Amino acid sequence: MSALDHxxxxxxxxxxxARLRHxxxxxxxxxxLSAAESLARVLxxxxxxxxxxxxIGIALALPAALDVALDNARKLSDKxxxxxxxxxxxxxxxSADEARELHRELQERPDIAAVVFVSREEALQEFSLLSGFAxxxxxxxxxxxxxxxxxxxxxxAGPVAALHRELSADPRVAEAVLDMAWLERLNxxxxxxxxxxxxxxxxxxxxxxLILGNTIRLAIESRREEIVVVKLVGGSNGFVRRPxxxxxxxxxxxxxxxxxxxxxxxxxxxxxxxxxxxxLYQSSFELGGLGxxxxxxxxxxxxxxxxxxxWLAVSRHLGRIAPR
Amino acid sequence: xxxxxRVSKRYAEGHEALSEVSVEISQNELVFLTGHSGAxxxxxxxLIMLIERPSRGQxxxxxxxxxxxGNRGIPxxxxxxxxxxxxxQLLFDRSVYHNVxxxxxxxxxxxxxxxxxxxxxxxxxxxxxxxxxxxxxxSGGEQQRVGIARAVVARPRILLADEPTGNLDPALSxxxxxxxxxxNQVGVTVLIASHDLALISRLHHRILTLxxxxxxxxxx
Numbered sequence: 001m002s003a004l005d006h007x008x009x010x011x012x013x014x015x016x017x018a019r020l021r022h023x024x025x026x027x028x029x030x031x032x033l034s035a036a037e038s039l040a041r042v043l044x045x046x047x048x049x050x051x052x053x054x055x056i057g058i059a060l061a062l063p064a065a066l067d068v069a070l071d072n073a074r075k076l077s078d079k080x081x082x083x084x085x086x087x088x089x090x091x092x093x094x095s096a097d098e099a100r101e102l103h104r105e106l107q108e109r110p111d112i113a114a115v116v117f118v119s120r121e122e123a124l125q126e127f128s129l130l131s132g133f134a135x136x137x138x139x140x141x142x143x144x145x146x147x148x149x150x151x152x153x154x155x156x157a158g159p160v161a162a163l164h165r166e167l168s169a170d171p172r173v174a175e176a177v178l179d180m181a182w183l184e185r186l187n188x189x190x191x192x193x194x195x196x197x198x199x200x201x202x203x204x205x206x207x208x209x210l211i212l213g214n215t216i217r218l219a220i221e222s223r224r225e226e227i228v229v230v231k232l233v234g235g236s237n238g239f240v241r242r243p244x245x246x247x248x249x250x251x252x253x254x255x256x257x258x259x260x261x262x263x264x265x266x267x268x269x270x271x272x273x274x275x276x277x278x279x280l281y282q283s284s285f286e287l288g289g290l291g292x293x294x295x296x297x298x299x300x301x302x303x304x305x306x307x308x309x310x311w312l313a314v315s316r317h318l319g320r321i322a323p324r
Numbered sequence: 325x326x327x328x329x330r331v332s333k334r335y336a337e338g339h340e341a342l343s344e345v346s347v348e349i350s351q352n353e354l355v356f357l358t359g360h361s362g363a364x365x366x367x368x369x370x371l372i373m374l375i376e377r378p379s380r381g382q383x384x385x386x387x388x389x390x391x392x393x394g395n396r397g398i399p400x401x402x403x404x405x406x407x408x409x410x411x412x413q414l415l416f417d418r419s420v421y422h423n424v425x426x427x428x429x430x431x432x433x434x435x436x437x438x439x440x441x442x443x444x445x446x447x448x449x450x451x452x453x454x455x456x457x458x459x460x461x462x463s464g465g466e467q468q469r470v471g472i473a474r475a476v477v478a479r480p481r482i483l484l485a486d487e488p489t490g491n492l493d494p495a496l497s498x499x500x501x502x503x504x505x506x507x508n509q510v511g512v513t514v515l516i517a518s519h520d521l522a523l524i525s526r527l528h529h530r531i532l533t534l535x536x537x538x539x540x541x542x543x544x
Contacts, residue, residue, distance in 0.1 A: 026432020
């Protein structure tokens with residue numbers, strides 16, 4: 001009885017459960033080894049790796065930055081977007097009683113959330129206070145301003161345009177002003193921009209996948225001999241694939257990190273003038289960034305794209321490398 | 325252990341590398357395979373390793389008909405066979421230790437077990453002291469012994485060798501053959517392709533001779 005036979009018999013006696021755990025541990029170990037080894041390989045060529053990271057970083061930073069810009073624009077426009085207001089300038093012929101009656105009527109309507117009555121006297125007072133033309137206004141012998149009703153439609157009510165039409169027809173109303181057109185234009189423009197960013201993002205993401213696919217293809221070519229040997233001694237496709245998938249992951253994660261860095265740098269660069277501009281407009285607007293979650297998402301997205309690119313290259317090129 | 329049943333292999337370009345080869349190699353046997361270059365020695369080994377598949381006939385290894393092994397099963401099949409190549413097929417970017425460890429890493433052994441087995445294999449081929457060396461710094465004979473250590477480290481039941489002494493001088497060649505005989509004595513089935521007739525006829529094992537793809541001699 002040789003030592004070899006004895007050994008193999010002992011192995012045969014081990015339970016299949018222990019063997020499964022052993023295989024799983026081996027698989028886990030190889031994942032760890034592949035991850036560490038690929039990272040070491042990436043870091044071993046700092047210049048070319050840095051270039052790859054930057055290319056991916058720039059490609060990801062562009063749509064990410066545009067998205068951040070759009071978010072900021074939306075934040076700004078949301079302030080104006082809050083339920084459109086109708087300004088009802090009452091006819092000069094309408095008496096104070098008629099104005100109060102209209103006020104009450106409107107308040108009772110379910111499709112109107114709030115009505116504020118600004119009498120012509122109040123309007124004049126406010127105007128003279130704000131405009132600094134108090135002296136001029138005092139010299140007028142009668143008040144040129146009409147009574148004003150500020151109508152806020154209920155948010156769940158139908159299109160404001162219908163209300164606008166109805167109120168315009170009221171004989172007590174001289175003019176109903178609904179300045180919605182510019183808001184609609186703005187919203188349409190925002191939607192258009194959003195789609196353009198989405199399309200651009202899609203194209204650039206595809207570009208990133210292709211760039212990474214090509215990088216991994218070159219890595220595969222440069223390790224052709226090794227792949228042949230591994231396949232000769234019984235390495236499965238999964239085993240051969242693993243280090244390349246990790247390489248793609250590291251390139252992608254690094255690229256995502258650089259993208260987040262670039263976006264943060266751009267925001268820092270623009271932050272001061274934006275704050276000054278906001279100050280000049282007496283607005284408390286503050287430039288929003290990616291935030292920690294956004295940056296993390298970018299890194300994760302980079303990693304996923306890296307994996308996708310590596311998978312693309314691996315599935316196309318590894319199969320063709322076989323022992324001859 | 326290895327059975328060829330009327331096996332033919334015709335390559336796509338029309339060249340018939342093996343014609344109607346039938347042979348039986350039993351367990352614990354050491355068999356030499358000889359013939360001039362191009363006679364089909366390598367093709368026969370490649371069929372056993374499933375690098376190629378036969379055009380006709382059946383190959384049965386360790387009770388398993390290789391025709392039944394799909395492409396996904398090839399890696400597992402190869403893990404049961406140790407192979408020594410003429411050009412060693414070592415990886416020059418890693419140490420002797422890591423070259424020998426490769427089959428065990430592939431099979432998923434834990435690191436302690438890998439260390440134990442690699443050192444045992446290197447000890448058997450007399451290279452324990454060189455485990456940290458890079459293959460490029462070794463002589464041809466030492467490189468071949470690293471290749472042998474890698475082939476046996478996972479304790480396969482079958483060991484194939486394709487011209488293992490092709491680049492070595494006679495003294496080294498004899499040493500390498502002694503190593504194969506030692507493995508054979510502990511129960512490994514060994515098949516060695518070699519055209520070094522002077523060497524192999526001294527060793528008193530069965531010799532299969534191929535000529536133009538046909539088995540022309542099968543003598544003990």
